[in-house]
Amino acid sequence: xxxxxxxxxxxxxxxxxxxxxxxxxxxxxxxxxxxxxxxxxxxxxxxxxxxxxxxxxxxxxxxxxxxxxxxxxxxxxxxxxxxxxxxxxxxxxxxxxxxxxxxxxxxxxxxxxxxxxxxxxxxxxxxxxxxxxxxxxxxxxxxxxxxxxxxxxxxxxxxxxxxxxxxxxxxxxxxxxxxxxxxxxxxxxxxxxxxxxxxxxxxxxxxxxxxxxxxxxxxxxxxxxxxxxxxxxxxxxxxxxxxxxxxxxxxxxxxxxxxxxxxxxxxxxxxxxxxxxxxxxxxxxxxxxxxxxxxxxxxxxxxxxxxxxxxxxxxxxxxxxxx
Amino acid sequence: xxxxxxxxxxxxxxxxxxxxxxxxxxxxxxxxxxxxxxxxxxxxxxxxxxxxxxxxxxxxxxxxxxxxxxxxxxxxxxxxxxxxxxxxxxxxxxxxxxxxxxxxxxxxxxxxxxxxxxxxxxxxxxxxxxxxxxxxxxxxxxxxxxxxxxxxxxxxxxxxxxxxxxxxxxxxxxxxxxxxxxxxxxxxxxxxxxxxxxxxxxxxxxxxxxxxxxxxxxxxxxxxxxxxxxxxxxxxxxxxxxxxxxxxxxxxxxxxxxxxxxxxxxxxxxxxxxxxxxxxxxxxxxxxxxxxxxxxxxxxxxxxxxxxxxxxxxxxxxxxxxxxxxxxxxxxxxxxxxxxxxxxxxxxxxxxxxxxxxxxxxxxxxxxxxxxxxxxxxxxxxxxxxxxxxxxxxxxxxxxxxxxxxxxxxxxxxxxxxxxxxxxxxxxxxxxxxxxxxxxxxxxxxxxxxxxxxxxxxxxxxxxxxxxxxxxxxxxxxxxxxxxxxxxxxxxxxxxxxxxxxxxxx
Ligand SMILES: Nc1ncnc2c1ncn2[C@@H]1O[C@H](COP(=O)(O)OP(=O)(O)OP(=O)(O)O)[C@@H](O)[C@H]1O
Ligand SMILES: [Mg+2]
Numbered sequence: 001x002x003x004x005x006x007x008x009x010x011x012x013x014x015x016x017x018x019x020x021x022x023x024x025x026x027x028x029x030x031x032x033x034x035x036x037x038x039x040x041x042x043x044x045x046x047x048x049x050x051x052x053x054x055x056x057x058x059x060x061x062x063x064x065x066x067x068x069x070x071x072x073x074x075x076x077x078x079x080x081x082x083x084x085x086x087x088x089x090x091x092x093x094x095x096x097x098x099x100x101x102x103x104x105x106x107x108x109x110x111x112x113x114x115x116x117x118x119x120x121x122x123x124x125x126x127x128x129x130x131x132x133x134x135x136x137x138x139x140x141x142x143x144x145x146x147x148x149x150x151x152x153x154x155x156x157x158x159x160x161x162x163x164x165x166x167x168x169x170x171x172x173x174x175x176x177x178x179x180x181x182x183x184x185x186x187x188x189x190x191x192x193x194x195x196x197x198x199x200x201x202x203x204x205x206x207x208x209x210x211x212x213x214x215x216x217x218x219x220x221x222x223x224x225x226x227x228x229x230x231x232x233x234x235x236x237x238x239x240x241x242x243x244x245x246x247x248x249x250x251x252x253x254x255x256x257x258x259x260x261x262x263x264x265x266x267x268x269x270x271x272x273x274x275x276x277x278x279x280x281x282x283x284x285x286x287x288x289x290x291x292x293x294x295x296x297x298x299x300x301x302x303x304x305x306x307x308x309x310x311x312x313x314x315x316x317x318x319x320x321x322x323x
Numbered sequence: 324x325x326x327x328x329x330x331x332x333x334x335x336x337x338x339x340x341x342x343x344x345x346x347x348x349x350x351x352x353x354x355x356x357x358x359x360x361x362x363x364x365x366x367x368x369x370x371x372x373x374x375x376x377x378x379x380x381x382x383x384x385x386x387x388x389x390x391x392x393x394x395x396x397x398x399x400x401x402x403x404x405x406x407x408x409x410x411x412x413x414x415x416x417x418x419x420x421x422x423x424x425x426x427x428x429x430x431x432x433x434x435x436x437x438x439x440x441x442x443x444x445x446x447x448x449x450x451x452x453x454x455x456x457x458x459x460x461x462x463x464x465x466x467x468x469x470x471x472x473x474x475x476x477x478x479x480x481x482x483x484x485x486x487x488x489x490x491x492x493x494x495x496x497x498x499x500x501x502x503x504x505x506x507x508x509x510x511x512x513x514x515x516x517x518x519x520x521x522x523x524x525x526x527x528x529x530x531x532x533x534x535x536x537x538x539x540x541x542x543x544x545x546x547x548x549x550x551x552x553x554x555x556x557x558x559x560x561x562x563x564x565x566x567x568x569x570x571x572x573x574x575x576x577x578x579x580x581x582x583x584x585x586x587x588x589x590x591x592x593x594x595x596x597x598x599x600x601x602x603x604x605x606x607x608x609x610x611x612x613x614x615x616x617x618x619x620x621x622x623x624x625x626x627x628x629x630x631x632x633x634x635x636x637x638x639x640x641x642x643x644x645x646x647x648x649x650x651x652x653x654x655x656x657x658x659x660x661x662x663x664x665x666x667x668x669x670x671x672x673x674x675x676x677x678x679x680x681x682x683x684x685x686x687x688x689x690x691x692x693x694x695x696x697x698x699x700x701x702x703x704x705x706x707x708x709x710x711x712x713x714x715x716x717x718x719x720x721x722x723x724x725x726x727x728x729x730x731x732x733x734x735x736x737x738x739x740x741x742x743x744x745x746x747x748x749x750x751x752x753x754x755x756x757x758x759x760x761x762x763x764x765x766x767x768x769x770x771x772x773x774x775x776x777x778x779x780x781x782x783x784x785x786x787x788x789x790x791x792x793x794x795x796x797x798x799x800x801x802x803x804x805x806x807x808x809x810x811x812x813x814x815x816x817x818x819x820x821x822x823x824x825x826x827x828x829x
Pocket of ligand 2: 493733
């Protein structure tokens with residue numbers, strides 16, 4: 001009895017996901033098709049990338065509200081450099097970028113902004129909520145400046161492969177996401193770094209007294225969150241063949257929702273990457289299902305909110321003694 | 324003629340399981356009206372669990388509770404409180420940035436018809452309440468400014484406001500100074516006069532004789548007997564009740580031959596961060612040799628914890644002075660440096676600073692030496708289990724497995740996990756800050772022997788303790804701290820309680 005219950009609890013996200021799929025299959029004949037499957041997978045992959053970084057941040061008892069803006073900025077940087085290169089009039093130089101170089105630049109910018117977040121939080125003790133809220137505004141503004149408020153389009157077929165290409169019968173974004181997830185699972189579960197993340201979230205003071213360099217770990221975590229937001233930004237830009245200045249608006253909310261639905265505790269120290277992946281799947285399937293069923297967008301929002309609440313209530317019931 | 328005891332609360336056949344662990348197994352308990360009912364038992368015997376059931380913290384259990392012969396069932400602490408049962412947990416539950424009065428009236432605020440708080444009334448009542456406890460603090464003082472002992476008083480006052488008939492105290496004296504203990508005992512006597520019944524838990528056996536009216540023994544989740552007649556009972560009787568057999572409770576240290584000097588500190592000062600001319604510790608000089616146990620004694624606030632923290636690299640920017648390990652000067656700028664140079668610190672507060680409570684025992688044990696359980700760049704759970712199993716066995720940690728979450732262990736066993744964490748780093752110098760706080764007699768002895776064994780293995784050990792008999796039993800040499808400075812030094816030969824106390828209050 002208790003065994004059955006604990007198994008149900010353990011796999012509750014997967015069960016919820018299966019139930020959701022069965023219901024949608026019954027309601028719509030377009031849902032359970034290979035084409036729709038790949039479609040959903042491609043859409044979800046960006047949220048998964050961001051949410052993997054978000055999970056690590058939340059495990060340390062932090063939060064990152066800036067991922068949507070960082071996503072937009074790094075995508076725009078990659079697109080802009082690829083299309084126009086970098087002109088430095090004062091030095092009379094022009095630097096052209098290959099696809100690879102542009103991507104690398106985008107990732108670096110994402111990571112750099114993440115480091116800046118981490119620096120504010122660890123060095124100046126700015127609460128993560130505030131530091132990343134400021135970054136949300138700053139990076140969005142920077143995106144507007146960089147793009148002049150207009151999309152950067154026409155980035156070429158080589159770049160578009162990242163968003164629309166296939167490899168071994170599987171879409172590229174899915175490949176990238178799978179790699180990100182595998183690396184992140186290994187990082188959090190199998191390395192010293194990951195252990196330190198959990199320790200800091202579980203009890204920062206005890207972690208400090210155990211010789212863990214709190215500031216270094218936290219800075220890295222925000223840097224990783226920034227880099228993964230940039231990965232999402234590059235995938236999105238490549239898929240649309242266009243960097244939109246308002247890309248990634250409110251993506252942080254979907255990402256936090258995925259983390260929370262996946263059972264990671266906002267008070268830090270408990271949760272997992274795989275939980276988040278399941279959370280992102282639930283949100284993604286729900287989104288696409290509601291669209292297929294022609295549910296009005298207004299109702300979609302309400303349903304999503306209710307699902308988040310339900311997930312957290314379930315989590316509370318399973319962990320009654322935490323605050 | 325002996326009068327019939329008046330039983331106010333009765334627990335009948337209480338069983339409590341946590342998953343597979345049976346914490347309480349058919350426990351029966353009578354609480355006598357207006358008496359101090361003391362519960363004794365080893366770490367993990369189930370004392371705290373039983374108290375949590377009586378006070379509504381755990382609403383689910385088998386068995387029944389009778390309050391004044393009436394069956395009761397509490398769904399939460401508030402319901403228990405309404406029926407007159409209050410619990411004072413070892414961890415205090417006050418809100419630091421609210422005043423004393425605001426804390427006491429939290430959730431029971433007095434307000435007028437418009438919902439506006441009547442703080443004058445609340446302050447007045449708080450004042451009256453505190454006076455009943457012989458306490459003359461200003462009710463508007465913020466709780467964050469109070470000492471631990473005073474905070475405890477506020478918790479008691481809170482219980483009295485609800486007119487508690489039964490007050491449960493779980494290890495109330497483990498974190499307060501001797502004078503505070505004295506005033507606590509006065510309060511308990513006072514409560515008794517008002518016919519309040521007390522349930523009291525402590526591992527400090529000596530103090531129990533000062534207040535107990537009766538003893539109840541708990542062992543492995545079962546009630547094993549009571550001592551109704553306190554006069555004439557001895558400490559050995561108590562130990563027999565707890566442990567079920569006689570144990571030699573007088574610890575005798577084996578002689579250890581000292582090796583070379585392992586730690587030397589010179590002119591260590593720690594100015595206050597706010598006022599550089601004021602010192603938390605001032606001009607401390609001492610050395611420890613391999614195999615030596617150096618005791619640091621002092622009253623609360625004398626600077627003992629600050630000294631250990633400073634040496635351990637927690638205040639690198641403001642401390643001055645030099646530290647030598649193995650006769651080489653070392654620069655300790657962080658805890659990492661301290662660990663790398665072979666230091667370990669078992670902190671005073673295991674829950675706040677010692678353990679990551681929601682983590683498995685095994686992960687806590689390896690926390691300060693993760694590199695030991697890394698194989699080919701990855702954490703290896705087999706190595707990790709092996710490491711922690713070694714200490715679970717050698718320190719006799721009571722747990723179903725090394726994968727148990729630390730928060731599910733009893734207090735004493737948690738302390739052993741913290742010890743294991745530091746032993747796992749193979750330190751050269753070990754700092755122990757109140758290592759036996761909240762630990763039962765048997766485990767205390769085990770820890771004393773462990774300290775002795777570690778000394779024999781050549782560690783230099785510095786122990787802080789506020790229990791004088793303890794520090795005299797385990798140390799080779801005792802340094803006394805008073806007002807941030809060293810005020811006395813004693814060797815095992817010339818140490819006596821009076822002289823040490825005198826130096827401590829100098
Ligand atoms: N939440 C829990 N989950 C699992 N096991 C628990 C939990 N709480 C307590 N236990 C187990 O129940 C037993 C009794 O614990 P309890 O805290 O009541 O002991 P105690 O007598 O108060 O010990 P101490 O003197 O060390 O405080 C222990 O073996 C402990 O590991
Ligand atoms: Mg206890």
